[in-house]
Amino acid sequence: MKKTTTHLADGRELIYFDLDGSPGRDTVDRRPPQRLDSSPELRLDPATGDWVAIASHRQGRTHHPPTDACPLCPSGDGHSSEIPAADYDVAVFENRFPSLAGRSGRCEVVCFTPEHGASFADLTEERARLVLDAWTDRTERLSALPGVEQVYCFENRGAEIGVTLAHPHGQIYAFPFAAPRTAKMVAAAARHRSATGANLFDELLAEARATPARLVLAAEHWTAFVPYAARWPYEVHLYPHRRVRDLTGLTEAARAEFPGMYLELLRRFDRLFRREGEAAQATPTPYVSAWHQAPKTSGRELALHLELFTVRRSADKLKFLAGVESGMDSFVNDIAPEAAARRLREVAS
Structure with missing residues (x-):
């Protein structure tokens, strides 16, 4: 470079x-x-x-x-x-x-x-x-x-x-602060460590890898899965197998494998809502792709991972944040995580 x-x-x-x-x-x-x-x-x-x-x-x-x-x-x-x-x-x-x-x-x-x-x-x-x-x-x-x-x-x-x-x-x-969602994760990880002595994110990854119904893509150094309590219609979390706090901690092997994994996920997202006979980019899927990295002075338990999700729930329907989500930050998902993972496996390259 x-x-x-x-x-x-x-x-x-x-x-x-x-x-x-x-x-x-x-x-x-x-x-x-x-x-x-x-x-x-x-x-x-x-x-x-x-x-x-x-x-x-x-x-x-x-x-x-x-x-x-x-x-x-x-x-x-x-x-x-x-x-x-x-x-x-x-x-x-x-x-x-x-x-x-x-x-x-x-x-x-x-x-x-x-x-x-x-x-x-x-x-x-x-x-x-x-x-x-x-x-x-x-x-x-x-x-x-x-x-x-x-x-x-x-x-x-x-x-x-x-x-x-x-x-x-x-x-x-x-x-200049830990973002609110990060602060929630840090607190949850601290409670988990106190209650079990284990790292929350290690256990989330292990549980996902042992649950074929929510597994999307697995390789030597990364695993992509739909979380158990997904908030968005199609939501995938991508974890490196070796827990690190941020991108600087990734091994060369993980860096080399990431592009193929990530590009495949993005291309699957673009195929989610494609109607038969449509061109590849006929219905490009809107999404947010977010790297979660640990704060500098807190969150020692937090594991680097990427969260990829779309607000589209069907070819012609969007998930709008209505009163319960916008007003109370309490999410309701219209698509079962297992169904979302199945669809993401169906549209594999």
């Missing part, structure tokens, strides 16, 4: 991650510097103990631009984007419209490919491994920043999820 670090005209950091042998990248942002006045604020909800980011400047962020004005495509032919180079393999830059900034954390954008009409599932295993290497690099670098407690790498895909830029990309949040 070849890494090139530079800065955009307004001072934001830009990092190119290229395969060995890729040509040098144009690192000069020729746009006039126009620093956005972004001052997100964190406020603590005294009723729940949860932090809420107030980021009113995001109301003005780029919203479904035409393809020839995409800010994530390479620059060229009179179009200047967030990425000055005429081509790239993977590019990461500080978000122009961050939810967290300064002492309140940091937000980055990860562009998986220069191809506007592609998706992560279209990447080769070599390119998917490069994205994993970029996630790992950013996890290590951002974790080292003062005040950062947890690094969260994720992808939102599809307008149904709320994505406003069609170009295949993900994001990274460096939180």
